[in-house]
Amino acid sequence: MLTTTGIAEIAALVGDPARSAMLVALMDGRALTATELANVAGIMPQTASSHLGRMTVAGLLAVERQGRHRYHRLASSTVATMIEGIMAVAAEPANRTKRKVRTGPRDAAVRRARSCYDHLAGSIAVAVADRMGERGYITDLAAGGELSAEGVVFLRSIGVDVDTALNRTTARKLFCRPCLDWSERRPHIAGTIGAALLNACFEHDWMRRTDGSRAISITRTGALALNSNFGIKSGEE
Incomplete structure (x- = not known):
């Protein structure tokens, strides 16, 4: 059931700069390893694994295993739509002017x-x-x-x-x-x-x-x- 607490939890997960960087990196539909995503976010692999674990439990990410490797991808198109929407809102200027806004x-x-x-x-x-x-x-x-x-x-x-x-x-x-x-x-x-x-x-x-x-x-x-x-x-x- 949808609750305000649930919304706040998802917002907090996405709101972390390292986690948001990893989510944006997965917006092209690829599946990436924790090491690859750590490089994108500029953090240590161990820290990335912790972030990825939390996002997987929350249903933002899905994990695929191939041999010894674990690949992470966005869990669904619903998650991708949410990220794209946040990107659109984040690009809005705080104060509109008469100048043309580049989005x-x-x-x-x-x-x-x-x-x-x-x-x-x-x-x-x-x-x-x-x-x-x-x-x-x-x-x-x-x-x-x-x-x-x-x-x-x-x-x-x-x-x-x-x-x-x-x-x-x-x-x-x-x-x-x-x-x-x-x-x-x-x-x-x-x-x-x-x-x-x-x-x-x-x-x-x-x-x-x-x-x-x-x-x-x-x-x-x-x-x-x-x-x-x-x-x-x-x-x-």
Whole structure:
């Protein structure tokens, strides 16, 4: 049952600088070791293990074992959504001025396209959501999101595994839902369909992960696909 004490406990866990650094490092969907996360947070491995243990017990992280190694990842898309939301709020200025407010990351590549746990974020992702909304493929995304029958046909036509996405939908993981973009401050597509769309982009070599960063690069083939399928003009590798 949800209690104010429970909210305070989660807030306290996320509020520690070392723990928040580790959580942000896992926002690209990877699983990392305690040593790798200790390096990200700038703390000793033993201290990192203590932090990771507390976050695992609280349900923020999940642990996978492979041989002698233990890998840590965000426990769910719900946790990723919470972290992305906190990042958006933290980026707000304390006092608004008439000057244009710059939101999100300074890195242009990260602003353009990046991973948000298991789905695509950034200006490209918001543009994709806009086009799908304009064409009636997704309705009321800001209010919750629903993929239309035409949207299902369209996504299947570009190689998105809609059926698997539907099968992976559970009470805690929605089929199609909005996620407020950290840098654009407008919704992009999340849920199992958002994950399926990003997977298709990787499988078709439209997009590629960037080592050591949440940034996602767009290939020449991907630039052509974005233009032909969504009417989005984009740079390329």
